[in-house]
Amino acid sequence: MKTVNGFRCIKCTKEWLLTQAKYVCPSCGNNLDIVYDYSEISKKISRKDLQHNTSYNMWRYQHFYPVDNLCDKPALHIGWTPLYKSSHTSNLYIKDDGRNPSASFKDRASAIALLDAIYKKSPCIIGASTGNAGSSIACLGASVKMPITILVPNSAPQAKLAQLLIFGATVVPIDGNYDQAFDLCQEIAVKNNWYNRNTGYNPYTREGKKSCAFEICEQLNWQVPDWVFVSVGDGNIISGIWKGFYDLYHCKFIDRLPRLVAVQSSQSNAIFQAFTHYNKTKELSVKETRATTLADSISVDIPRDGLAALKAIIDSQGTSVEVSDQEILQEIQGIAKEFAVFAEPAGATSVAGFKKLTAQNMIKENEKCVCVVTGNGLKDVSSALSVVNRPQPIAPDISKIEEYIHRRI
Ligand SMILES: Cc1ncc(COP(=O)(O)O)c(C=O)c1O
Ligand SMILES: [Zn+2]
Structure with a gap:
C-alpha cells in the first residue's frame, strides 16, 4: 500500500517493511506500530470529502487503515456510535x-484484523480474550464465514460466553485467568500457523x-x-x-x-x-x-x-x-x-x-x-x-400491588 511505510518497534524504534515482520519486532520482540506516509493519505481523503460521504460507519475513514481489501469487509454496521x-x-x-x-468497542479492532487475516489467506483466526475481543471476532467471523477459535477464562460473564457460542466459535474455556489464556493462545497460533488476533500483540x-x-x-x-x-x-x-x-x-x-x-x-x-x-x-x-x-x-x-x-x-x-x-x-x-x-x-x-x-x-x-x-x-x-435493590416478588393481588407501588413513588 502506498500509504503505509512499514512497522516501527514501540520499544527499540527499529523500522521494518511489512514483509519483514509479522506481529512483533524481529529484533527485540516488542510490539510494532504501523507507520504511514501522511502526505499520501492526505492526497486520498480530506475533511471536505467526508462532508459528501454518506456511509456513516468506520469505513468512511478507509484511507487511514493498513488494509485495502475492503471488498472483504463484513456487512455489519461498525462504528459511528452515538x-x-x-x-x-x-x-x-x-x-x-x-x-x-x-456490543463492544472491540468490533473496531476485529474489523481490521479480519481483513488482514483474509488478505493473508489465513484458514482460521485464534485469540485469547477476557470476553469482548473474542465475542467480537466471533461475531465478525460469522458474518464472513471465517472459522474462529477463542481461549477465554471460564470466569467470563455468561453473556460473553453465550455470544461466543451462538456465533459458532470454537470456545476453549480455560480454568485460569486471561493472562494464561493469552500465553497458551500464542503457542497454538504458532504451531498451527493460524492468524493471531491477540490484543496488544497483533499490530x-x-x-x-x-x-x-x-x-x-x-x-x-x-x-x-x-x-x-x-x-x-x-x-x-x-x-x-x-x-x-x-x-x-x-x-x-x-x-x-x-x-x-x-x-x-x-x-x-x-x-x-x-x-x-x-x-x-x-x-x-x-x-x-x-x-x-x-x-x-x-x-x-x-x-x-x-x-x-x-x-x-x-x-x-x-x-x-x-x-x-x-x-x-x-x-x-x-x-x-x-x-x-x-x-x-x-x-x-x-x-x-x-x-x-x-x-x-x-x-x-x-x-x-x-x-x-x-x-x-x-x-x-x-x-x-449488585448496585440496585432487586424487589422481592409479591402476590398477584391488585391491592397489594397498588400499595407496593404507592410506597415507592
Ligand atoms: C469493554 C472494554 N473496555 C475496556 C477494555 C480495555 O481495553 P484494553 O485492554 O485495550 O486496554 C476492554 C478490553 O477488553 C473492553 O472489552
Ligand atoms: Zn524492537
Missing part, C-alpha cells in the same frame, strides 16, 4: 460504543481502534476535546485512540491534540502504577500486577500493549487515575440516569475516572471531555444487579 452530550455537566460527552454489532488491532478518535472529532465538528477518558486493561484501546488523533493531526484534519486519561480499577492498575513510577523516575517500564477487579474486561495482570499505552498518556500530556470497584459499579447507575445508556463495568470505568479528576479539580469547567463507554451493560447483568 456521542451524547450530558444534560447535567456542561462539556461532558460519552461515546456509546456498546452500540457496535457485538492491526490498534489501527481499527483509531476510528473512535476520528469519529469523536468529526462528531464534534472537528473541535478537538480537551480530555478523553479511556478505561484501560491491556492498553490497546488507549494507544489506538491516541494514534487516531495523531493521524488526524498529521493529516491536518485537526490543529491540536487532546490529553488522554487512562482510567483503571485499583484492583488492576499496572498502567496507573507505571505512570506513577514514570513521574518519579522518567523510566518507561510496566510491571506485572495481580488483577482482581470485577470489571472483567480490564482485569489484566500484564498489560500486553502497556508501553504503547504509557507513551500515549505521556505524549498527550495526559494522566492516569485509579478508581475503586465500588465507584465503577456506582457509575453504571450514574450513566444510566444521566445518559440512559447501559454500560458494563469496564465501560463505566472511564466516567468514574472523569468524576474522580473533576472532584480533584483537575478539569476546568470550560474543558470539553469525552468518556468512551466501551461495552454494553447487557454483557454483565450481575454486576448491574
Whole structure:
C-alpha cells in the first residue's frame, strides 16, 4: 500500500517493511506500530470529502487503515456510535460504543484484523480474550464465514460466553485467568500457523481502534476535546485512540491534540502504577500486577500493549487515575440516569475516572471531555444487579400491588 511505510518497534524504534515482520519486532520482540506516509493519505481523503460521504460507519475513514481489501469487509454496521452530550455537566460527552454489532468497542479492532487475516489467506483466526475481543471476532467471523477459535477464562460473564457460542466459535474455556489464556493462545497460533488476533500483540488491532478518535472529532465538528477518558486493561484501546488523533493531526484534519486519561480499577492498575513510577523516575517500564477487579474486561495482570499505552498518556500530556470497584459499579447507575445508556463495568470505568479528576479539580469547567463507554451493560447483568435493590416478588393481588407501588413513588 502506498500509504503505509512499514512497522516501527514501540520499544527499540527499529523500522521494518511489512514483509519483514509479522506481529512483533524481529529484533527485540516488542510490539510494532504501523507507520504511514501522511502526505499520501492526505492526497486520498480530506475533511471536505467526508462532508459528501454518506456511509456513516468506520469505513468512511478507509484511507487511514493498513488494509485495502475492503471488498472483504463484513456487512455489519461498525462504528459511528452515538456521542451524547450530558444534560447535567456542561462539556461532558460519552461515546456509546456498546452500540457496535457485538456490543463492544472491540468490533473496531476485529474489523481490521479480519481483513488482514483474509488478505493473508489465513484458514482460521485464534485469540485469547477476557470476553469482548473474542465475542467480537466471533461475531465478525460469522458474518464472513471465517472459522474462529477463542481461549477465554471460564470466569467470563455468561453473556460473553453465550455470544461466543451462538456465533459458532470454537470456545476453549480455560480454568485460569486471561493472562494464561493469552500465553497458551500464542503457542497454538504458532504451531498451527493460524492468524493471531491477540490484543496488544497483533499490530492491526490498534489501527481499527483509531476510528473512535476520528469519529469523536468529526462528531464534534472537528473541535478537538480537551480530555478523553479511556478505561484501560491491556492498553490497546488507549494507544489506538491516541494514534487516531495523531493521524488526524498529521493529516491536518485537526490543529491540536487532546490529553488522554487512562482510567483503571485499583484492583488492576499496572498502567496507573507505571505512570506513577514514570513521574518519579522518567523510566518507561510496566510491571506485572495481580488483577482482581470485577470489571472483567480490564482485569489484566500484564498489560500486553502497556508501553504503547504509557507513551500515549505521556505524549498527550495526559494522566492516569485509579478508581475503586465500588465507584465503577456506582457509575453504571450514574450513566444510566444521566445518559440512559447501559454500560458494563469496564465501560463505566472511564466516567468514574472523569468524576474522580473533576472532584480533584483537575478539569476546568470550560474543558470539553469525552468518556468512551466501551461495552454494553447487557454483557454483565450481575454486576448491574449488585448496585440496585432487586424487589422481592409479591402476590398477584391488585391491592397489594397498588400499595407496593404507592410506597415507592
Ligand atoms: C469493554 C472494554 N473496555 C475496556 C477494555 C480495555 O481495553 P484494553 O485492554 O485495550 O486496554 C476492554 C478490553 O477488553 C473492553 O472489552
Ligand atoms: Zn524492537
